[in-house]
Every structure is written in C-alpha cells, then in structure tokens.
Amino acid sequence: METFGDRLHRAMAQRGPLCVGIDPHPGLLTRWGLTDDVDGLERFCRTVVEALGDQVAVVKPQSAFFERFGARGVAVLESTIRQLRDSGSLVLLDVKRGDIGSTVAAYASAYLDPSSPLYVDAVTASPYLGVMSLAPMFELAATHGGGVFVLALTSNPEGAAVQRAVGADGRTVAQAVIDEIAQLNRGAQTLGSFGLVVGATIGDTGHDLSAVRGPLLAPGLGAQGATAADLRTVFGASLPWVLPSYSREVLHAGPDVAALRAAAQRALADCKAALGGF
Numbered sequence: 533m534e535t536f537g538d539r540l541h542r543a544m545a546q547r548g549p550l551c552v553g554i555d556p557h558p559g560l561l562t563r564w565g566l567t568d569d570v571d572g573l574e575r576f577c578r579t580v581v582e583a584l585g586d587q588v589a590v591v592k593p594q595s596a597f598f599e600r601f602g603a604r605g606v607a608v609l610e611s612t613i614r615q616l617r618d619s620g621s622l623v624l625l626d627v628k629r630g631d632i633g634s635t636v637a638a639y640a641s642a643y644l645d646p647s648s649p650l651y652v653d654a655v656t657a658s659p660y661l662g663v664m665s666l667a668p669m670f671e672l673a674a675t676h677g678g679g680v681f682v683l684a685l686t687s688n689p690e691g692a693a694v695q696r697a698v699g700a701d702g703r704t705v706a707q708a709v710i711d712e713i714a715q716l717n718r719g720a721q722t723l724g725s726f727g728l729v730v731g732a733t734i735g736d737t738g739h740d741l742s743a744v745r746g747p748l749l750a751p752g753l754g755a756q757g758a759t760a761a762d763l764r765t766v767f768g769a770s771l772p773w774v775l776p777s778y779s780r781e782v783l784h785a786g787p788d789v790a791a792l793r794a795a796a797q798r799a800l801a802d803c804k805a806a807l808g809g810f
C-alpha cells in the first residue's frame with residue numbers, strides 16, 4: 533500500500549510544493565458575488581475545484597466554514613472532497629480534532645476510514661490532550677495510508693504562551709510534540725505520513741525540526757502577513773520538508789478561474805524560489 537507520505541512526496545514533485553485552503557469566509561462569498569448561504573458555498577467550492585483541483589498538490593478545506601451551514605454545509609464538504617479527489621489533488625481536511633483516545637478513534641473513522649463519506653487523505657489534529665491521545669488516528673492513518681498533521685507552533689500570536697512553555701525536562705511543549713512525531717516517522721522511505729503544523733509567521737524560534745522526516749505544513753502566508761521569504765528563517769535546514777499553505781491570498785483572486793490559477797502559480801513560484809528549487 534502506498535503511504536500518504538509517498539503520495540504527498542510524488543504530488544509535491546509533480547505539481548510543486550503548494551497547499552491551497554478552501555476557506556469560504558462570508559466576506560469572500562460576497563466579494564465573489566455569491567450569497568452567504570449553502571448555494572453560495574457550493575458555487576464557491578465548485579469554482580475552486582475547477583480552478584485548482586488539477587493544479588496544486590494539496591487542497592485544504594477548512595471544515596468550520598462548511599459546518600456553519602449545518603448538515604447541508606457538510607454535504608457540500610462531502611461532495612467537494614469527492615470532486616477534489618477525482619481531480620487529482622490530495623485532500624487535507626482542516627478540522628484540528630483532539631480528544632480522549634476513545635473519542636479520537638471515532639474522529640479517526642470519520643476522516644481516515646475509506647468507507648466514510650468524509651474520507652480524506654489527511655487531517656489536522658490538536659495534541660493538547662497529549663500527543664499519544666491521538667494514537668487511534670495515527671493507527672488508522674497507518675492502516676489505510678492516510679496522514680495526520682499535528683499542531684506544533686501555530687501561526688497565531690496566542691499560540692506561543694502554550695506551545696513555547698517549558699516542561700520539566702527542559703523542552704518546550706512544541707519540541708515535545710515535534711519529537712513524538714519524529715518517532716512516528718522513523719523508517720519512512722521518502723517522506724513520513726505524520727506531519728506538523730508550523731506557522732510561517734513565527735520567525736526563528738530555535739526549535740529543532742531536523743529529525744521529523746515528515747511534511748511541515750506552513751500556514752500564515754499572505755493574509756496573516758508572512759511571505760515566502762520568511763520560510764527560510766522559520767525552517768532553515770528543514771526547508772525541503774515544507775508544504776506552504778495559502779487560503780485568502782489565493783482565494784481573493786476569484787471567482788475568475790484563470791485569475792485563481794494565476795494567483796496559485798504566483799504563490800508557487802514565490803515558494804519555489806524561497807525553498808531553493810525543491
């Protein structure tokens with residue numbers, strides 16, 4: 533069975549290191565001339581799939597913007613996931629789930645079991661109930677060739693107080709998360725299937741990412757103020773593992789399909805230059 537890490541490695545080599553988020557903010561729906569309802573949501577997503585599904589390596593729908601419309605919004609999420617998979621991009625569902633292990637098992641089957649209507653290639657997860665409370669997710673991902681991206685150093689300013697707190701062993705909370713994920717990726721051939729989320733906004737924090745051997749999702753580019761050039765400062769020698777992620781910066785170019793494609797290509801060119809041609 534091909535692992536998520538293998539699929540991601542191939543997709544990044546073929547399409548370039550770029551993830552684009554589907555974040556249908558109410559303001560974006562209006563800006564695109566759409567209504568702020570399920571119909572507008574559905575049209576927005578169809579346009580993004582048409583523009584980017586066969587272009588970018590990874591598309592990352594943000595679950596919150598679908599959930600706010602209830603069951604009908606989640607139905608749009610299901611069909612968007614299907615369309616994205618058909619168009620050839622990998623789907624990373626941004627849900628940032630985390631709970632006690634027995635509940636995490638249910639989240640795992642919701643997103644990482646191929647028989648689920650919300651089955652995706654990978655999800656985001658929160659480690660703040662303990663990294664290994666996410667073990668059922670790691671196990672199901674390993675069973676079915678899925679991936680999990682665990683929050684380590686998030687892009688928002690509020691994250692630092694928790695994530696950079698120092699534990700009894702002298703490591704920060706974030707470094708402990710990083711080290712546990714590195715363990716999970718031991719033995720990975722190309723790229724491990726267990727990734728981390730490290731914001732492009734955070735500057736040089738001195739964390740050691742060198743042993744991770746998994747993808748490093750870097751949100752915070754564009755709308756949150758980070759530029760592709762900041763990736764060098766944040767990631768240093770770990771740049772080859774970075775998957776830069778943009779949402780509003782690219783989505784602002786819509787609803788014109790050609791303009792969306794051009795915005796994604798610009799973002800990709802900036803990232804390739806910053807990552808040194810990886």
Ligand SMILES: O=C(O)c1cc(=O)[nH]c(=O)n1[C@@H]1O[C@H](COP(=O)(O)O)[C@@H](O)[C@H]1O
Pocket residue numbers: 553555594626628656685686687688729730731751752753754755756777778779780781
């Ligand atoms: O897990 C994420 O994707 C994520 C982690 C993080 O530290 N910061 C962050 O902004 N995100 C998500 O990335 C997207 C950023 O959107 P833009 O600021 O519009 O590019 C949103 O969907 C956030 O929820």
